Amino acid sequence: MGHAWAAARPDIPLARAHAAVKIPGCQMGAPSGTIPRVGDTACIPSAVSAVPATTVTSRHSALVRVTHWITTLCFFALLVTGAEIVISHPRFYWGETGNVLTTPLFKIPIPSSRSLVPTGYGYVLPDQNGWSRALHFQSAWIVVLTGSLYVIWGLVTGHFRKGLLPAKSDLSWRGISSVIANHLRFIRPSEGDAWSYNVLQRLTYLFVIFVLFPLVIWTGLAMSPAFVSAFPATVTLLGGRQTARTLHFFITLALTLFLLVHVALVALAGFRSRMRAMVTGQADHTRRAHE
Amino acid sequence: MSNLSRRKLIYTGLAAAAGVSGLSVAASLAHKCGLVPPDHGGLYGLGETLTYASQRLLTRHSFAREFSRSQISERPMANEIAPLSEPFKRLQAGGFADWRLTVDGMVDRPASFSLDQLKSYPSRSQITELSCEEGWTYIAEWIGVPLSHVLNLVGTHPQARYVVYFSIEPYWWESIDMADAMHPQTFLTYGMNGDVLPVGNGGPLRLRLPRQLGYKSVKFITHLTVTDSMKKFGKGLGSASPEGGYAWYAGI
Numbered sequence: 001m002g003h004a005w006a007a008a009r010p011d012i013p014l015a016r017a018h019a020a021v022k023i024p025g026c027q028m029g030a031p032s033g034t035i036p037r038v039g040d041t042a043c044i045p046s047a048v049s050a051v052p053a054t055t056v057t058s059r060h061s062a063l064v065r066v067t068h069w070i071t072t073l074c075f076f077a078l079l080v081t082g083a084e085i086v087i088s089h090p091r092f093y094w095g096e097t098g099n100v101l102t103t104p105l106f107k108i109p110i111p112s113s114r115s116l117v118p119t120g121y122g123y124v125l126p127d128q129n130g131w132s133r134a135l136h137f138q139s140a141w142i143v144v145l146t147g148s149l150y151v152i153w154g155l156v157t158g159h160f161r162k163g164l165l166p167a168k169s170d171l172s173w174r175g176i177s178s179v180i181a182n183h184l185r186f187i188r189p190s191e192g193d194a195w196s197y198n199v200l201q202r203l204t205y206l207f208v209i210f211v212l213f214p215l216v217i218w219t220g221l222a223m224s225p226a227f228v229s230a231f232p233a234t235v236t237l238l239g240g241r242q243t244a245r246t247l248h249f250f251i252t253l254a255l256t257l258f259l260l261v262h263v264a265l266v267a268l269a270g271f272r273s274r275m276r277a278m279v280t281g282q283a284d285h286t287r288r289a290h291e
Numbered sequence: 292m293s294n295l296s297r298r299k300l301i302y303t304g305l306a307a308a309a310g311v312s313g314l315s316v317a318a319s320l321a322h323k324c325g326l327v328p329p330d331h332g333g334l335y336g337l338g339e340t341l342t343y344a345s346q347r348l349l350t351r352h353s354f355a356r357e358f359s360r361s362q363i364s365e366r367p368m369a370n371e372i373a374p375l376s377e378p379f380k381r382l383q384a385g386g387f388a389d390w391r392l393t394v395d396g397m398v399d400r401p402a403s404f405s406l407d408q409l410k411s412y413p414s415r416s417q418i419t420e421l422s423c424e425e426g427w428t429y430i431a432e433w434i435g436v437p438l439s440h441v442l443n444l445v446g447t448h449p450q451a452r453y454v455v456y457f458s459i460e461p462y463w464w465e466s467i468d469m470a471d472a473m474h475p476q477t478f479l480t481y482g483m484n485g486d487v488l489p490v491g492n493g494g495p496l497r498l499r500l501p502r503q504l505g506y507k508s509v510k511f512i513t514h515l516t517v518t519d520s521m522k523k524f525g526k527g528l529g530s531a532s533p534e535g536g537y538a539w540y541a542g543i
Contacts, residue, residue, distance in 0.1 A: 089426035096358070097420065099368040099427035114425055116371050129424060130536025131335075137543065138338025225422050226346045226502045226542025230353040241420065241428055 059283035074143035084132035096240035329529030355501035369491025396516035399446030419501035434482030
């Protein structure tokens with residue numbers, strides 16, 4: 001990857017060079033990319049001599065940050081309310097129809113909020129479907145509108161082409177496997193990676209944005225009796241309403257897995273700096289003297 | 292720098308003003324066009340209104356999917372119902388011979404129909420799916436008279452906006468707008484799968500509304516009222532469902 005990011009990302013305004021004091025001695029033996037912390041007693045600036053700058057630059061545009069956090073909020077709301085709705089019937093089927101009189105594809109071994117569902121538990125949970133459904137659909141509306149804005153903006157500004165589409169040279173099995181190997185060995189990302197996504201990140205984000213989100217919306221709409229009355233192919237292409245419901249569940253699991261890995265990797269890469277980048281838009285880029 | 296931020300501020304202000312005025316124009320237009328549901332207030336009013344308005348525009352004339360005879364569920368799932376009330380049991384003991392459907396409100400000729408009268412009108416059938424909000428479904432053949440036939444017999448007033456329907460069971464009532472009420476698939480259902488409609492599935496008379504979730508297809512119907520406003524009914528939210536936290540419009 002090298003440092004081609006600077007050339008590859010003409011959309012990033014290299015601006016606001018805040019002079020931050022950096023002690024060369026503190027770099028010794030520190031893993032690449034580690035920034036000395038305030039309060040690190042070994043690094044009290046005793047001499048302000050050679051002062052390479054820590055450049056603070058815009059990493060994420062305002063639109064990316066705002067849509068990211070709205071999507072985060074909506075996703076949590078959708079996940080919790082979706083789980084509540086599943087509790088009222090924790091059985092999944094394949095095909096058009098399914099109910100307690102038919103054989104399920106699988107059951108989730110949890111108690112239910114409906115006494116009609118045979119769960120093996122001797123009690124029935126309180127019904128939470130009313131507000132869960134209302135919040136589920138309201139969050140769905142907000143996330144669909146937010147996502148549409150993001151996708152249109154991304155296509156118009158070239159955000160996807162420049163920021164997420166992997167370079168052809170990176171798409172080799174070798175390129176991908178080296179990134180995977182680095183991940184497995186818990187090698188922290190290099191400084192350039194604070195700026196740009198590696199090939200695995202690019203592919204994952206593209207998959208989430210252009211495959212998982214559209215699929216979860218599609219399978220959700222396929223369960224709407226009114227929507228499918230106008231657009232029956234929405235559900236017939238999937239093979240039935242219960243298939244749509246089951247797929248909706250599995251795509252949610254995939255999105256949740258993405259969320260967990262995403263948060264874990266943010267934590268590993270440097271929780272504070274990555275959070276700062278997605279909240280304020282600014283990322284640290286430490287320029288080393290020998291570079 | 293300060294010039295740039297001032298310009299940015301002005302643009303942001305203009306965009307916000309345009310957004311707010313655009314929204315208020317859209318809101319008043321939506322009210323005029325009947326795109327706002329009775330339960331549009333509260334925390335989730337935005338979502339309810341967006342769903343109802345967009346689906347009213349998209350699905351006014353669309354038909355619920357109909358299935359082939361071979362797709363009819365072997366055992367039509369009868370959802371649990373609370374122990375039935377004494378008035379129901381009395382009518383059931385008499386074989387529902389005295390079951391009446393009264394129709395009143397904004398109609399020219401208020402009327403009361405027996406089941407035999409309803410059965411004497413042109414009978415229609417549809418093989419459609421019942422989708423419960425819990426997630427389960429079944430397909431059945433539903434036999435009945437289109438609600439529009441009965442509404443045309445009594446003659447609804449031009450300013451009518453909703454049809455409210457009541458079960459014989461207390462506190463069980465719903466309402467639909469005229470687009471759903473006049474829809475050819477909205478039935479007063481008295482038969483299922485070539486037989487009479489079983490009590491478990493809503494017999495002797497159930498309002499069948501296949502483009503919305505099962506809870507809008509109220510069982511044991513005895514009373515219809517045509518109205519121009521839902522404010523006078525219950526808490527004014529459109530039906531018993533929003534009073535219990537569920538959406539009035541259940542097309543999702």
